[in-house]
Structure formats: structure tokens, C-alpha cells
Amino acid sequence: MLALDSEITDSHITAFRRFNRCYTRKIGTLREGLLDSEFSLTEARVIYELATREELTAGEIVRELDLDAGYLSRILRKLEEVGLLKRKASLEDARQAILTMTRRGREAFADLNERSNRQARSILEAVPASKLPELLHAMRTMEEILSPAPERAPYILRNHRPGDMGWVVYRQGVLYAQEYGWDETYEALASRVVADFVEGYDPGRDRCWIAERDGVPLGCIFLVHHPELTDTAKLRLLHVEAQVRGLGLGKALVGECMRFARAAGYRKVTLWTQSILTAAQHIYRQAGFRLVREEPHHSFGADLIAQTWEREL
């Protein structure tokens, strides 16, 4: 298609430029924080590179920060003169010098870093707490789309802590209301499940995992002991936030669960789900579960088919 070799319209460009204006203004305030330090913005960027990556050469910094080589040369001399930086001869190439920060250099970096953190914090503090996850997610999205960085966004799995139980009920309530129109009785059910989990919590037999990135929760799963059968565990409340689906997060959560179940000595894991939650079914099947029972019912304001899945360990 020759004529339309892009789908970019004027309104896209307008939106993009409007964002730039808005963000440039925000960033302007960030710079002010460095203003009373003894380093210029560029010097601070150089110090950042030197401090966060060991054994650099001048050329690497030039390429990384896209600086003029002469300018950098002077900056490095200044840093060396004030004792923040040491050069040592490179064995591979006598034209280069290996740059390393001195202890004082690392201190200067720590100070700059602290300043920047405070600046960043002051901006984030002005954001309503409820909007913070949304903001951080939007930033991450932009980064991943704009920068060709191929590395897959890392997430971490951690156990629950205060705040998580409510988050689970909250997000699942919103999610299932949005996607399937379930009413608040689902939240009531989820509330009961988390309440039971917390009150009956036995660290050897129960566990909750929260998947998190940049301090923002992305998904969760629970493994709880069966009320009657000692050798059976129940997998509950699996969900993955809509924006991060397709990264294998669900699979990772279930995998973590199964590892724990095995280590805890369970012989069997069961789970209860709904037929319309097809993405989850795929994950369960992959994890070795099989569907053992189906049953129509009316719950959460909808007609559903409940499913029971099982897997022997």
C-alpha cells in the first residue's frame, strides 16, 4: 500500500505534541533540583553513568549520552581534579583510559541520587494515591513502546502483606464487573475467601502470591488447605491485570503454586472456576489439571457454568 504508508493522523501528532509540552514543563521542575548542586545536568548524567556502570571508557560515555567528545573530556578532567574520578591505563588500548569513581565520587553520586529521588517523590506525592498504579503503568507502557529495548519486563512474585487482600477483592470485583457484568456478590464471595485465608492462615500449608512490577501489583493466586481433606489443596482467586496479559504471568503464578503444593506435601490440588473464564482454563490445562465436573448455576447476577478441576501431584 503506497498511498497509506502510515496511519498517523494529525490528531495523533497533536496529541503527541500536547503530551510533550505538558511533560517538558513537568521535567523542567525536576531540573531545578539539580540547580543548587555544584554539577550541571550533563555532569550529573556523566556521574550517573560512571557510578552505575563500572570500568567505562570516555568513548562509551560519548556514545551512551550522545555528548561531544571534547566537552566530555573537559568534564572528566574537572571530575578528576576535584577527586571524584580516577583514570587507569587500559591494557587493551593505550589510547583509552579506564574510568572509575573514587569513594568521594560515589558519595557525590549518592547525594545527587538522593536529590533526584526527593524531586521524583515530590512529583509523585502530588498524584492521588489511587491514580499512582495507572500512572506507573502508563509510563512503563510508553517506555516499552518507544524504546527498542528488547528485554522482557521483569516482574516479581512475592507473598502477601497488608494491603494485598483488599487489593485482590478490589481488582477482581472491578475486573469481573467490567468483563462479565458480574454484580457485587462476587466481591462478597472474594471477601469471604480472603477473610478465611487470613484467619485460617497456616504458613506451612497456605500461601498467597502477588505478582508485582515497579511496586504495582499485577496479579495474584492463593493456595489454601482443604477444610476436610489433609492431602488436598485448593487453588483460588487467580487473576492477572488486563494490561499485562500475554506475558506468561498466569502460568508463572500457577507454576509457583504447584511447586509450593508439592513441597508442602499435598497429593492433590483442586480448583473451582467458571466456564467463561477461558484464558484461565488454558493455563490450568497446561499446568496438568483436568476438568472433573461441570454444573450450571446462577451467581454474581449471571448464568454461569461452574467447573471443578483437579490435578494429582
Add this chain to the structure above:
Amino acid sequence: MLALDSEITDSHITAFRRFNRCYTRKIGTLREGLLDSEFSLTEARVIYELATREELTAGEIVRELDLDAGYLSRILRKLEEVGLLKRKASLEDARQAILTMTRRGREAFADLNERSNRQARSILEAVPASKLPELLHAMRTMEEILSPAPERAPYILRNHRPGDMGWVVYRQGVLYAQEYGWDETYEALASRVVADFVEGYDPGRDRCWIAERDGVPLGCIFLVHHPELTDTAKLRLLHVEAQVRGLGLGKALVGECMRFARAAGYRKVTLWTQSILTAAQHIYRQAGFRLVREEPHHSFGADLIAQTWEREL
């Protein structure tokens, strides 16, 4: 953890700063587009102001763009010399001059604009077409969150809908964990309360209000019928988000509750709270409640004094 008065963690700050680094770099390439034009970035900003807003004075530009007055003075002289700008005497104040672009000035602006558009387009063209909507959505999200909303929308009180129950548990869990170090058993309790509310919901006797602004929930309150006493209601789960305290939201929520309680025919409203929640006590007292009982207990991982308050209607 020290008394955290915000929920901003190191990982949030790291993520924010990582985005800034990434985006600063992107913006750097945007500037290059102006490099081969005859105007500096600041000159371009001045031209933008002059072209998009008629009848400016120098002082207005100084305030709008936060420039040094002397610097601006020289920029304006340059623009006038090359024939982009005309000054005419102000009738109101002879010290000022009214600045207007000439036809050539508007052409120069159109040219700059075109350049910026091409730059923006070239960045957007590098984005896979399938990711474009996601990118633009993320930008708009950031803008809306970061830039101070122009109109101060007042809050509204509305009844609950799907998503709210979970939000209540979530926010209260986070709030009390942060402010008082309560553990997740508080969330378990709140979960049970909302579950009971939903399952026993009787529209004539029970109600939940969510305070909301711009679609963002800010606080909540519940009024539920007493399990045994027909003429008694219980007020539960009052909370106001930290950022909007001091606006009288708590008072408004309790007031709404009391109006409903009267209309529903209750003769008495009781509530159970903790002695450390002093801000709430003030609201209860103002609303005509009186403290009838205190009792020490250990709950939510803390030593507390429970209070029962009552008010006859």
C-alpha cells in the same frame, strides 16, 4: 518501616526516574529538528506564544514561559529586526508594547510548526501501528494524572456499584496498615462486613455511599440494619482518602447517612470504632453521637481501645 505518610516506595521512584531518563533521551531527538532552523528552542517557544495568542506584552510572555526579562527583551529585538514581529504602543500603559506577529512571523511559525509535526511524525512512525493506540492512551493518561485538573470538580455522593466493595476493603487495608500498622486481619474483618452488607442488602434499610470526584473514589460510609434490633442501624466503614481530608467529606458522608436513617424510620444509630481514630471521633461528636462504652482489645496486630457510640434520632 518508619511512619510512611505516603505510599510512594523506592520502586515507584525508580520506575519514575527510569521513565524520565528514557523520555529525556527521546525528547532530545525532537530538539534536533529545531537545530537546523534559525531559532533556538526558547525563541521557538516565544514564537509559539506570540502566534497562538494575540496581543501579548513582554511581561505576559515572561510569566508564561518563566524567562529572564532581559533575555526575552533581546529575543524580541531579534525577532523585530528580522521582521517577524511588530510592536505598537499600549494605550493603557506606556511602558508596555503590544506585540503582534507580522505576516512573515506567522509564516515562520507555520514553518516551525511543520517541522515539529514532521519530527513528531517520524517518532510515531517508528512505533508499530498496532501499538499506536496504546501509546496515545498512555500519554493521555499521564497527562491527565500529572497536570493539575483545570476545573476543580466538586465531589459527588453516590450509592455503591460493582467494584466499590473491593475498593473499600482495599483502601482501608492500605490506609490502616500505613497509618497504624494494622495487619491483614483488619482487611479480613472489612471483607466480612462488606460481604454481609451485600448478602443481606435490603434497599429500604441498608445503604452505602461512595464519595467520588472525576470518577475517582474518595471515601465511603455504610449504614446497615442491626441483626436483632429493628429500630437500630449501624454506621460502618467510614473513611476518607488522605489527599482529600479537610474538605468536610467525612461530615458530608455521616450527614447523608443520618438523613437516610431518619427517612428509613430508625430510632437509633450505633457505631463501633477505635480510640486512635481521632479524626473520625470528632465527626461523630459533631453529628450528635455520644460515646457509650470503651473496651481494650488486641486486634489487627495492635493493642486498641474499642469504642461504641450511639445517637438517638
Add this chain to the structure above:
DNA sequence: CAAATTATTTGACTAAGTCAAGCATATTGA
């Protein structure tokens, strides 16, 4: 109407960055 304030201009200055030439070392190809 004098004193204080405001809007703008001017002169003197500095910080930040660019460009090109130069030097020493490395690499390449006849």
C-alpha cells in the same frame, strides 16, 4: 507629589556546548 512599584532595556558576565585541529595509538590492505 514624593516614594515605591512595575515594565522593559542595557551592559557585563558566566555556563554550556560546538567545532576543528592535533596527537598518539590501532587497524588494514597492498
Add this chain to the structure above:
DNA sequence: TCAATATGCTTGACTTAGTCAAATAATTTG
């Protein structure tokens, strides 16, 4: 092998962007 060329870094000379304080003229205030 060695001359030609490329690379890594430095230096000098320069420009551009921006700051600061004093000056000037008009306006407002007590």
C-alpha cells in the same frame, strides 16, 4: 612489513544560551 587510514581522546578557539544587576521610564500608592 609498513604506509595509509581510522580511532580515542585532548586542546584551543569559538558560539550560544542564559543570568544578574543597574538603569530608565511610566505607573501606582499613601
